[in-house]
Amino acid sequence: MHLKSLEIQGFKSFPERTFIEFHKGVTAIIGPNGSGKSNITDAIRWVLGEQSVKTLRGSRMEDVIFTGTQSRRAMGFAEVTMVIDNSDGKLPLDYTEVQVTRRLYRSGESEYLLNKTTCRLRDITTLFMDTGLGRDGYSIVGQGRVDDILSHRSEDRRRVFEEAS
Amino acid sequence: MHLKSLEIQGFKSFPERTFIEFHKGVTAIIGPNGSGKSNITDAIRWVLGEQSVKTLRGSRMEDVIFTGTQSRRAMGFAEVTMVIDNSDGKLPLDYTEVQVTRRLYRSGESEYLLNKTTCRLRDITTLFMDTGLGRDGYSIVGQGRVDDILSHRSEDRRRVFEEAS
Amino acid sequence: MKKQFVDHFSLINENFKQVFAELFGGGVAEVGLEDEQDVLACGIEIRAQPPGKKLQNLLLLSGGERCLTAIALLFAILRLRPTPFCVLDEVEAALDDANVLRFTDYIRRHSEDAQYILVTHRKGTMEAADRLYGVTMQERGISRILSMKLGE
Amino acid sequence: MKKQFVDHFSLINENFKQVFAELFGGGVAEVGLEDEQDVLACGIEIRAQPPGKKLQNLLLLSGGERCLTAIALLFAILRLRPTPFCVLDEVEAALDDANVLRFTDYIRRHSEDAQYILVTHRKGTMEAADRLYGVTMQERGISRILSMKLGE
Ligand SMILES: Nc1ncnc2c1ncn2[C@@H]1O[C@H](COP(=O)(O)OP(=O)(O)OP(=O)(O)O)[C@@H](O)[C@H]1O
Numbered sequence: 001m002h003l004k005s006l007e008i009q010g011f012k013s014f015p016e017r018t019f020i021e022f023h024k025g026v027t028a029i030i031g032p033n034g035s036g037k038s039n040i041t042d043a044i045r046w047v048l049g050e051q052s053v054k055t056l057r058g059s060r061m062e063d064v065i066f067t068g069t070q071s072r073r074a075m076g077f078a079e080v081t082m083v084i085d086n087s088d089g090k091l092p093l094d095y096t097e098v099q100v101t102r103r104l105y106r107s108g109e110s111e112y113l114l115n116k117t118t119c120r121l122r123d124i125t126t127l128f129m130d131t132g133l134g135r136d137g138y139s140i141v142g143q144g145r146v147d148d149i150l151s152h153r154s155e156d157r158r159r160v161f162e163e164a165s
Numbered sequence: 166m167h168l169k170s171l172e173i174q175g176f177k178s179f180p181e182r183t184f185i186e187f188h189k190g191v192t193a194i195i196g197p198n199g200s201g202k203s204n205i206t207d208a209i210r211w212v213l214g215e216q217s218v219k220t221l222r223g224s225r226m227e228d229v230i231f232t233g234t235q236s237r238r239a240m241g242f243a244e245v246t247m248v249i250d251n252s253d254g255k256l257p258l259d260y261t262e263v264q265v266t267r268r269l270y271r272s273g274e275s276e277y278l279l280n281k282t283t284c285r286l287r288d289i290t291t292l293f294m295d296t297g298l299g300r301d302g303y304s305i306v307g308q309g310r311v312d313d314i315l316s317h318r319s320e321d322r323r324r325v326f327e328e329a330s
Numbered sequence: 331m332k333k334q335f336v337d338h339f340s341l342i343n344e345n346f347k348q349v350f351a352e353l354f355g356g357g358v359a360e361v362g363l364e365d366e367q368d369v370l371a372c373g374i375e376i377r378a379q380p381p382g383k384k385l386q387n388l389l390l391l392s393g394g395e396r397c398l399t400a401i402a403l404l405f406a407i408l409r410l411r412p413t414p415f416c417v418l419d420e421v422e423a424a425l426d427d428a429n430v431l432r433f434t435d436y437i438r439r440h441s442e443d444a445q446y447i448l449v450t451h452r453k454g455t456m457e458a459a460d461r462l463y464g465v466t467m468q469e470r471g472i473s474r475i476l477s478m479k480l481g482e
Numbered sequence: 483m484k485k486q487f488v489d490h491f492s493l494i495n496e497n498f499k500q501v502f503a504e505l506f507g508g509g510v511a512e513v514g515l516e517d518e519q520d521v522l523a524c525g526i527e528i529r530a531q532p533p534g535k536k537l538q539n540l541l542l543l544s545g546g547e548r549c550l551t552a553i554a555l556l557f558a559i560l561r562l563r564p565t566p567f568c569v570l571d572e573v574e575a576a577l578d579d580a581n582v583l584r585f586t587d588y589i590r591r592h593s594e595d596a597q598y599i600l601v602t603h604r605k606g607t608m609e610a611a612d613r614l615y616g617v618t619m620q621e622r623g624i625s626r627i628l629s630m631k632l633g634e
Pocket residue numbers: 011012013031032033034035036037038039040063064065066067068143465471532535538542543544545546547576
């Protein structure tokens with residue numbers, strides 16, 4: 001199972017539809033301060049079902065929608081689509097390719113799609129449970145967060161060990 | 166008023182008497198991970214009267230004494246001496262050069278000297294009050310700590326503004 | 331349930347010793363359960379000793395040593411239970427160039443069938459990548475992505 | 483007492499606007515008192531808007547933008563009330579090379595009669611220094627210092 005592609009539109013600093021293809025091995029994402037690299041990390045978390053606005057560096061979930069610049073208007077929704085290669089069948093779905101979409105409108109309405117079929121957020125988070133990509137997963141380390149695994153708050157650390165066991 | 170020199174012996178990873186001369190302008194301290202750069206920052210804090218073991222990255226004050234390596238024995242005391250050029254009279258002492266020494270023995274006994282005369286810790290901290298070098302000072306920013314000034318804990322931030330006012 | 335946790339925990343411990351020694355070029359490290367009597371709820375301790383140094387409180391390690399220790403523990407857990415892909419956002423910020431090389435060498439040695447996405451500012455990490463994506467803000471506040479050929 | 487704090491606060495605010503614009507090559511920033519009625523005890527808010535971007539919560543800024551904003555605020559306070567010397571331990575870790583240059587240019591422009599001690603891994607910072615001290619651990623666990631000639 002691996003990540004095939006990510007499509008981002010209206011999410012944080014990506015108002016324009018942006019397609020990123022991923023391959024096996026090591027992909028490096030580079031660019032100047034403030035260009036949008038960590039926003040891509042946030043998009044990956046978000047489409048996998050992240051609900052903590054703190055983890056997404058905002059104060060309200062609405063903060064993930066492109067808010068406009070001094071020369072471009074805000075957008076009305078944010079959307080991220082992730083395509084996963086499932087040919088090893090690790091995800092409990094009868095598809096060799098799994099497509100997950102999450103959409104949030106400024107009204108507060110959300111939409112979730114699994115292979116283009118509407119579903120609930122719970123269906124997405126349940127799908128990725130036990131893959132290490134979920135809430136207590138250890139597969140995404142945010143900027144400035146690598147030291148957390150050593151921190152005194154050993155209940156968090158404990159949870160990571162349990163998730164891996 | 167500026168820093169003229171620092172002498173470190175037995176403090177953290179500096180068992181050998183080490184003399185560092187400082188000049189006006191910009192001095193860069195470089196070296197590999199774990200070589201002892203931040204220990205120099207700690208030595209500067211410590212000789213100015215730092216009492217928080219947390220700020221010094223230890224769990225007991227005794228942690229600042231060289232603890233030995235796999236091939237050298239621990240030392241019985243730590244000592245740091247700072248010499249300050251006071252020709253502008255910013256420090257309320259009748260000297261153009263002020264020498265501050267702090268010594269800690271494994272027994273827990275401490276010694277403090279101001280121009281080679283024994284004094285109390287309080288005399289040292291009082292001397293540097295109102296220079297921005299004290300407890301609530303803003304002149305020393307530790308590794309990984311620059312973000313603190315933006316943090317939500319705005320009482321800390323408040324204290325920095327008050328110290329500067 | 332308890333047996334599985336204890337077995338997996340000791341495997342993570344084994345991995346941690348190995349990965350730590352590999353990343354530090356020596357030294358000793360381990361994870362331990364704070365209370366052997368209360369295995370399912372007790373805390374987890376970490377002990378790390380870089381080569382040639384004495385074992386001390388983790389707090390006394392340097393910024394770079396803590397960073398490399400954290401990376402070693404993460405890799406130890408991933409070795410037991412690999413995830414489909416791993417996203418690391420500037421995790422090597424505190425490492426000097428020599429340690430960035432150890433970090434990337436480890437990833438390259440252990441990356442068959444793995445997928446790593448590394449957000450980075452470091453040359454060493456860029457040079458170790460199979461693919462490079464550049465994020466730009468030519469138009470202020472608007473991010474765009476360029477696929478970049480390596481060696482560019 | 484209250485008057486002095488308010489006066490100094492507005493001077494820091496002035497400085498912050500200037501230093502921020504200097505470090506970011508534009509943009510707007512300010513500090514404000516959360517409660518004008520309770521000036522001696524209320525909290526202090528920070529607002530920062532990099533050039534071309536909209537004003538948002540500080541949390542949404544990037545790691546590097548937050549770092550540069552923090553540095554701007556520190557320099558704003560130092561401009562009001564300079565300290566005899568200033569010790570900065572790897573404060574520029576999150577900055578890209580272009581921003582490290584802005585950081586060091588600022589220090590060099592404003593460093594007559596000031597004394598900066600910068601612990602660093604960054605080339606740009608090393609190149610901006612008047613003097614360089616190298617810390618080594620030739621013998622494991624034992625630090626020694628070498629004075630290094632620039633350009634070495
Ligand atoms: N909802 C939004 N609308 C528009 N812009 C946004 C939104 N949320 C965040 N941004 C912008 O995205 C930028 C931050 O991007 P990001 O954190 O991805 O930067 P980065 O490339 O990781 O930089 P660094 O190297 O400093 O970590 C900020 O300037 C912020 O203003």
